[in-house]
Amino acid sequence: xxxxxxxxxxxxxxxxxxxxxxxxxxxxxxxxxxxxxxxxxxxxxxxxxxxxxxxxxxxxxxxxxxxxxxxxxxxxxxxxxxxxxxxxxxxxxxxxxxxxxxxxxxxxxxxxxxxxxxxxxxxxxxxxxxxxxxxxxxxxxxxxxxxxxxxxxxxxxxxxxxxxxxxxxxxxxxxxxxxxxxxxxxxxxxxxxxxxxxxxxxxxxxxxxxxxxxxxxxxxxxxxxxxxxxxxxxxxxxxxxxxxxxxxxxxxxxxxxxxxxxxxxxxxxxxxxxxxxxxxxxxxxxxxxxxxx
Amino acid sequence: xxxxxxxxxxxxxxxxxxxxxxxxxxxxxxxxxxxxxxxxxxxxxxxxxxxxxxxxxxxxxxxxxxxxxxxxxxxxxxxxxxxxxxxxxxxxxxxxxxxxxxxxxxxxxxxxxxxxxxxxxxxxxxxxxxxxxxxxxxxxxxxxxxxxxxxxxxxxxxxxxxxxxxxxxxxxxxxxxxxxxxxxxxxxxxxxxxxxxxxxxxxxxxxxxxxxxxxxxxxxxxxxxxxxxxxxxxxxxxxxxxxxxxxxxxxxxxxxxxxxxxx
Numbered sequence: 205x206x207x208x209x210x211x212x213x214x215x216x217x218x219x220x221x222x223x224x225x226x227x228x229x230x231x232x233x234x235x236x237x238x239x240x241x242x243x244x245x246x247x248x249x250x251x252x253x254x255x256x257x258x259x260x261x262x263x264x265x266x267x268x269x270x271x272x273x274x275x276x277x278x279x280x281x282x283x284x285x286x287x288x289x290x291x292x293x294x295x296x297x298x299x300x301x302x303x304x305x306x307x308x309x310x311x312x313x314x315x316x317x318x319x320x321x322x323x324x325x326x327x328x329x330x331x332x333x334x335x336x337x338x339x340x341x342x343x344x345x346x347x348x349x350x351x352x353x354x355x356x357x358x359x360x361x362x363x364x365x366x367x368x369x370x371x372x373x374x375x376x377x378x379x380x381x382x383x384x385x386x387x388x389x390x391x392x393x394x395x396x397x398x399x400x401x402x403x404x405x406x407x408x409x410x411x412x413x414x415x416x417x418x419x420x421x422x423x424x425x426x427x428x429x430x431x432x433x434x435x436x437x438x439x440x441x442x443x444x445x446x447x448x449x450x451x452x453x454x455x456x457x458x459x460x461x462x463x464x465x466x467x468x469x470x471x472x473x474x475x476x477x478x479x480x481x482x483x484x485x486x487x488x489x490x491x492x493x494x495x496x497x
Numbered sequence: 498x499x500x501x502x503x504x505x506x507x508x509x510x511x512x513x514x515x516x517x518x519x520x521x522x523x524x525x526x527x528x529x530x531x532x533x534x535x536x537x538x539x540x541x542x543x544x545x546x547x548x549x550x551x552x553x554x555x556x557x558x559x560x561x562x563x564x565x566x567x568x569x570x571x572x573x574x575x576x577x578x579x580x581x582x583x584x585x586x587x588x589x590x591x592x593x594x595x596x597x598x599x600x601x602x603x604x605x606x607x608x609x610x611x612x613x614x615x616x617x618x619x620x621x622x623x624x625x626x627x628x629x630x631x632x633x634x635x636x637x638x639x640x641x642x643x644x645x646x647x648x649x650x651x652x653x654x655x656x657x658x659x660x661x662x663x664x665x666x667x668x669x670x671x672x673x674x675x676x677x678x679x680x681x682x683x684x685x686x687x688x689x690x691x692x693x694x695x696x697x698x699x700x701x702x703x704x705x706x707x708x709x710x711x712x713x714x715x716x717x718x719x720x721x722x723x724x725x726x727x728x729x730x731x732x733x734x735x736x737x738x739x740x741x742x743x744x745x746x747x748x749x750x751x752x753x754x755x756x757x758x759x760x
Contacts, residue, residue, distance in 0.1 A: 247579055247580055247581070250580045250582065250619075251582055251618070251619030251620065251621065252619070252620055252621045252622035252623075252648075252649075252690075253618060253619065253620070253622070253649075253690055253693055254693040256622075257693070273579065274578070274579020274580070275579070276579070279505070280500075280501040280502040280505055281502065284578060284579075286578065287578055287579055287580065290580060309505060310579065311579075312505040312506060312508070312509040313506065313509055314577060315509070315575035315576065315577060316575065316576040316577065316578055316579050316581075317509060317512055317513075317539050317575070318538075318539045318542035318543050318546070318576070318579075318581070319512075319535050319538045319539040319542065321505075321508060321512075321535060323501075324501065324504050324521075326501070328500065328501050329501050332501060356531045356534045356535070357522050357523070357525065357528060357531035357532060357535075358522065358523040358525060359504060359521055359522060359523060360520075360521060360522060360523050360524070361498045361499065361504075361521070362523070395525070422534075424526065424527045424530045424531075425527055425530055426526045426527050426530075428526050428527065430530075430531070430534070432534065
């Protein structure tokens with residue numbers, strides 16, 4: 205098990221950051237916006253040439269988090285060593301302050317299915333995920349964060365509530381949790397869970413980062429509603445409220461604004477980050493008051 | 498109770514549309530609808546990866562046609578890895594046999610050129626071999642030098658002017674496109690990334706064959722025999738000057754390779 209020395213054992217400040225996309229590389233280099241940190245999808249920087257050179261340049265001023273989308277921690281057939289090596293090569297050049305991945309799977313039968321697919325919540329799946337998190341942490345010699353998924357379907361044979369599954373991964377491997385508050389909201393609405401109970405069940409000491417994003421609502425054939433985590437709009441009010449609950453529970457946490465489809469101008473992203481920063485500021489005062497008491 | 502490998506295989510078949518995974522899902526409403534969301538996301542992500550990797554092909558055939566072609570290709574060749582920048586290795590071959598595109602005889606070669614461009618764009622940042630690194634080689638050993646091409650460099654051959662088509666289509670120049678004559682003769686190009694930018698350069702037959710022999714790892718003496726041109730030493734210097742090689746080794750089978758080429 206990986207021993208973390210501190211809850212946020214990294215240089216990412218407990219402030220709001222933004223997901224960096226290619227279309228904003230030049231804007232960030234030219235205007236040096238006042239954003240505390242940025243996160244990228246590791247898979248976008250696996251080649252050589254301009255993208256990774258831009259990221260190296262941005263990284264000189266701004267702390268960077270590498271967020272993987274393709275390692276497939278939940279694949280029964282094991283991790284793809286080539287992909288793990290590519291992530292390691294990106295990490296060696298960027299020296300990220302945080303690294304994270306998803307609790308999901310996307311590889312089966314040696315093929316990549318290009319989506320974060322849900323796991324059955326079973327002891328067998330939990331053991332597979334923990335074995336892979338151990339493998340990743342040993343390969344990189346550092347603690348990683350794992351993110352709770354947004355899901356649209358559940359498996360008949362699941363026996364463990366998702367929040368207990370997440371807590372168990374952290375307890376068994378020593379990894380941290382990247383709590384995507386929008387995902388908690390989306391999955392809770394889709395499956396009839398209590399989002400507040402979900403947050404309450406996560407171990408506060410394991411929380412290393414929060415994600416916030418927009419989602420959409422789609423109607424099913426039977427008239428029911430399904431919430432889709434598509435990262436293509438502003439964070440909705442209910443998710444901001446849930447985020448405030450999370451901050452009251454955990455104190456200030458590095459928080460990322462994700463916006464990956466129909467990416468807006470940089471200003472809009474920074475505006476969302478400002479809102480998160482304001483809420484983090486409120487949470488910090490709460491913590492200071494609690495310390496003084 | 499099904500095992501994790503059994504569940505993942507069932508869901509994979511469900512997503513690819515060649516099996517029913519709903520038996521593994523809970524009794525929630527509309528399980529097939531829910532699975533469809535994953536199927537659509539997967540299909541969209543892979544189609545978009547192909548669009549990014551073959552932009553000129555898409556412009557030539559139009560977005561709707563490309564979507565149909567991509568959809569068919571995806572069922573035959575799924576990526577093996579989550580690094581999608583190089584997804585579509587078999588796409589040019591696929592287009593070659595794709596009946597609805599048969600009228601566009603140059604399309605598979607445009608796809609081959611785009612594949613070379615993609616490889617150049619995303620190749621690793623390997624260091625280039627410098628001329629000074631070759632100075633210690635004994636003159637008697639020079640013929641046995643075999644070069645490793647830089648990962649961003651490759652060669653493309655086509656009976657059609659694919660480089661002109663590619664430029665005109667991506668530059669959205671109807672004028673340039675109209676000026677292209679398909680029967681203008683074979684085209685041989687070198688594709689590379691230089692200072693972050695893609696360069697596609699036409700070469701004459703002898704220069705191209707010399708480069709082909711060198712990039713295939715044949716010995717210098719074999720490549721010189723193929724080129725059969727007094728300027729070949731200058732061509733080699735030019736390759737070295739712009740960093741077309743990343744390494745070299747001394748072949749122990751110089752005469753063998755050379756004799757193969759002499760045939």
